[in-house]
Amino acid sequence: MSSEKYTSVPHEEEEVESLAGSLSTESTERPASTSRWRRMRVGEESPCRERARRLLRFWPWAAHAVLLTTSVSLFALTLCMRYGNTQDDVYYTKKYSSYSPAASVVKYHTERYNLTPIMDWSPFVGVGYQVDRAWDHITNNIGDQMISHDELVKLGLDPKSIKITNAVTGEEGYRAGLEVFHQLHCLNLLRMSTFADYYGREDVGSDVATDKEDLRGHIDHCIEALRMNLMCQADIGVFTFKMYPDLPVEGHWPDFSTLHTCRNFDDIRNWALTHSVTFEDEE
Incomplete structure (x- = not known):
């Protein structure tokens, strides 16, 4: 007989035992990460929650800035319209009337x-x-x-x-x-x-x-x-x-x-x- 190499195939019982062993290993490693997650949740805020809190603190200032900018813009627009109308009145008066100091x-x-x-x-x-x-x-x-x-x-x-x-x-x-x-x-x-x-x-x-x-x-x-x-x-x-x-x-x-x-x-x-x-x- 010729010599051939064979790879042993585990029996179903062996697969089950192997899977159980891996699960056991994971279960022994998980408590560390789980405890860290629990500590973060209880003692510290998650990054997402912290960003949300920062946004909530930022929005009132942003709203005030928008309102202030809008108010200043409207005020400037009103002044421009008034000044523009006055300038137009003076322009047409000078254009279609003789010179007058009034x-x-x-x-x-x-x-x-x-x-x-x-x-x-x-x-x-x-x-x-x-x-x-x-x-x-x-x-x-x-x-x-x-x-x-x-x-x-x-x-x-x-x-x-x-x-x-x-x-x-x-x-x-x-x-x-x-x-x-x-x-x-x-x-x-x-x-x-x-x-x-x-x-x-x-x-x-x-x-x-x-x-x-x-x-x-x-x-x-x-x-x-x-x-x-x-x-x-x-x-x-x-x-x-x-x-x-x-x-x-x-x-x-x-x-x-x-x-x-x-x-x-x-x-x-x-x-x-x-x-x-x-x-x-x-x-």
Whole structure:
């Protein structure tokens, strides 16, 4: 017989014993790792749990940071929008208007006129002390302003214009005024001239209380001033016609409840008041 090498194959009993031995070995080694796991769970936190706890501590600060960043961004955006709108107002004022030292305060807004066939009450309509006070507020109580020589040149005005000296500062300049207040003065004169019996009295003390020739010249001057300004501005707003069943009028009438882009009169008036001067002399 030829000699052959054989590998012994364990019997089933031997396999079972071998498996049992390995399990026994594992069981003797496991307590060490198990005890470490138990100690970590009881005495120390696992890495995952520690990371979760750190995240929980971090999130409130992150939320505060996000809210702060959002607030600052919104605030900056609001400032930019306001500043941008102001810059746009100044830009268009300078672009479409003649130079004016008051241009920096001009802002624009949209306003709807309230003008029906039978007018609602207005403080500027009629006659009497209260009406006069309303007109004085927007015309006579403003005062004159003073401009420098450089501003006079920019305006293209006569270099021989009247010079004055500011009684408070001693500064020299030229006596000046804003056109809007002259135009309102003229409109007020026309109003008062329609109540000549009242405003022609000397005790009332208006521009109507003068001789007829002077009054006629003043009225004609004001009519022409208003005409030139209205034609220069040439309002291109559009109105329609409609019926007014709730008013005691017949037929259709113009609907003047139209939208207009207006300058902020109060700010312009405040500028004029702030820059008004009392002057000592005229040259």
